[in-house]
Amino acid sequence: MSHLLVVRDLVKRFGGLVATDHVNFDVIPGEVHAIIGPNGAGKTTLISQLAGELHPDGGAIEFEGQDISRASVPARALLGLGRSYQISQIFRDFSALENVMLAVQSHAGHSFEFMAPVATDAALVAPAQAALDLVGLGSRAQVPVAAMAHGEHRQLELAMTLAGNPKVLLLDEPMAGMSLKESEEMIALLKSLKGKYGIILVEHDMDAVFALADRISVLVYGRIIVTDVPDAIRNNRDVKDAYLGDGEALA
Ligand SMILES: Nc1ncnc2c1ncn2[C@@H]1O[C@H](COP(=O)(O)OP(=O)(O)OP(=O)(O)O)[C@@H](O)[C@H]1O
Ligand SMILES: [Mg+2]
Incomplete structure (x- = not known):
């Protein structure tokens, strides 16, 4: 299966802080790949590098087999990387x-x-x-x-x-600030888009993540500690320790 998006060994530093620490990540056509992790883990920093708003210090980003690591924001948008508009x-x-x-x-x-x-x-x-x-x-x-x-x-x-007309949607916390009813509607909406686009979903709302994701990557201190299917993530000891606490978030 050919990948829509492949991230290889991506590194981004802010001074002494390694906000993206040798990240490997990919999206296959039609999948929802969620990125979860604690505040400050580097989720938005990763999305910004995919959209081209931030430039990596190392590694590469490939879109449909083409190296876009140095492509501008509009060039990436034209190729099909769609970052969500902000209000x-x-x-x-x-x-x-x-x-x-x-x-x-x-x-x-x-x-x-x-x-x-x-x-x-x-x-x-x-x-x-x-x-x-x-x-x-x-x-x-x-x-x-x-x-x-x-x-x-x-x-x-x-x-x-x-x-x-994006091929991959970059969604950074689409449920943020929503009421329960609004987030349920947004989950239903994203479900209706599932399969038509590759979707990278950064979200703290675990109901949304587990309702939508085909795969989940867990980012902690800039590193992806695991990428796996939702059931495996739910039962992963390292994930519980690093992010999901005692598991209450999944109750
Ligand atoms: N422009 C910047 N300059 C310096 N440090 C930055 C900058 N942007 C982000 N950081 C730092 O990089 C780290 C990752 O931040 P980022 O915003 O990517 O985290 P996040 O996972 O999106 O967090 P949240 O869940 O709170 O949105 C944090 O320690 C943050 O303070
Ligand atoms: Mg963020």
């Missing part, structure tokens, strides 16, 4: 549809300067509406972002990411 990148006075249209346009390589024409550009409407439909916001297309609930903002971020 801070969303225009709150614009409708959900207009925001996704901007994401479609920006992925197509146009400039944000042409914001007025974009609102009337029919070519952007269809893919934007399709992305909204995919995340369950189809009927909310015309609602201004400012009037939407927090959970809907997170769905919108995902729609904007999907608008770029």
